[in-house]
Amino acid sequence: MNIHEYQAKDIFRDAGLTVPPGGIATTVEEALSLARTHGLPVMVKSQVLAGGRGKAGGVKFCKTEDDVRTHAGNILGMDIKGHTVRKVLVTPAETIAAEFYLGMLVDRASRRVLLMASAEGGVEIEKVAVEKPEAILKHAIDPRFGLLDHEAMAVALRLDPDVKRARQLADAMQKLYKAFLAADASLAEINPFIFTDQGVGKAIDAKINLDDNALFRHPGYAALRDLDEENPSERMAREADLSFVKLDGNVGCLVNGAGLAMATMDLVQYYGGRPANFLDIGGSSNPDKVVNALRIILGDPNVEVILFNIFGGITRCDDVARGIIAATERMEIRVPIVVRLTGTNEAEARELLTKTDLVPAATMDEAVQKALELAGK
């Protein structure tokens, strides 16, 4: 789950990082009142779950109240990479003497949390990683001992030889690690971490991605979910505990298993079609789950055919077939449905399907080809 900058800043503050104050505005008036509270000049920053906000014109420096009026007015309602800006963060503008990048993520290769730090702060770190990889310092943190003082300081001194500033950088890295663990993050970034003219270190931007698997032990984070940022069908899927991603094609896909679901989408494209979604229905043949999945897929007006691809394995295919039939009897379905079932009792399953309008298929290739034929009609 991704959260907004202002939410990530709260988590950083709790971990002891120095973060400038600020407030959230949903109207120009609120933005003005916040600017008066915090004192001009301020930054008005769009809060959307997308990168490249600055480049899109969604982050503006405001010297006067007129600036706030103009920029907050422009930014609120602005579209950034398909996300509508509904709120802005208003925060005092800082003087910047130096800026750095500090980040952490779970590294698959070392199986540890990886600290990444760079003196190339305030720019897109992905770009630095490609163009100047040597400018990013890395340290894999041993989970038994955490980020030790000397380890943090060694990285910090390579970023900035000034020992006073290096100490602040090292401290920020350790607090970032504390925040990372406390939040069960999968990614946490400060870009940039700055020093003001007075030499005070501050995190003036914040990004955190939370590990979906760990949300169960952070009940408070449910409130951080921005429902406006979620596609309605993706929200329904999350509430029904289905793994779903909306795409823009016309072939609705219901598959058991994430890998097979991806392979099914790929096969639809291979035969010249376009998948409408990714949906992993899991191992269950529960009609309720199938009904929910069908509702979500049929909520998309582009869908012209539905394709079930189920590799039964241990699950009995006749059970799955009964689940699908029960689900389709409980609701009105406006498109043809192709069902591919393989595994235990697949012959019985096929037999059950022949008594219905559902179109059976023996292999995934046959199922996709049949679905594409039906989609054209």
Added chain:
Amino acid sequence: MAIFCTDQTKILIQGITGRDGSFHAKSMLGYGTNIVAGVTPGRGGQTFEGKVPVFDTVKDAVAATGAEASVIFVPPAGAAGAVFEAADAGCKLVVCITEGVPTLDMVKVMPYLAERGVRLVGPNCPGFINPGQKAKLGIMPTNIVTPGPVGLISRSGTLTYEVVDALTRAGLGQTTCLGIGGDPVIGTNFMDALQAFHADPATQALVMIGEIGGDAEERAADFVKANMKIPVVSFIAGRTAPPGKRMGHAGAIVSGGAGTAAEKKKALESAGIPVADRPADVVPLLQQIWKR
């Protein structure tokens, strides 16, 4: 031969009385797997299916039965704890089937396992099956496998079954079918699995089923090129996945242009590993390059 265990390896199951654990334990037993014990706290002294003794702790189970390997069917919140317990009790092989384990829990487990020389498979994986030894440590369907010379590594479940089924139908049996799991932090990664297959003389050909996210397939390609003489073919799922979205598996996400199916295909092909366009093409591709 095969990898990771033999027909003599003594296996216990953590969570044997749970809904998933009991279902799969029955299937494992039915296949002939050498299951010597089960563990569920509070159920010590009971017997599973009239033949497998159940213990309160893994230590008790190991002391009484000499179990060497554990298969874990414990809910996500307790999964990492179960891995710690198995390793502490002396199990040298731990297979964690559980889906939805917090990633940082696994990060914490890893050094503990490394210090004790414990191999972990998973989490969030179907485990593995060695058809020649009638050993199944996980949830793979047994009716689609058959003994033979092909090894298979995969990051997914049902997609693996799809390919295994095709191998079996083509008369190509398997040494070991291994699902390493779809999470970002897993115990046995592509590289570890490759090394194990490389060391197994019975494995004479290899199928790798990858997917988007990370660079495990790229690194595997380098290893194959540098070390392996046997024929290797591959399939990568997720060509149509949009960037930044998690496709079911926590690890299946393309970010910043890295981890795409196209990049993986390129890396594999430049290492001389043909990549199938469809799951159905995997077996014909293997037959094409395999001069027996």
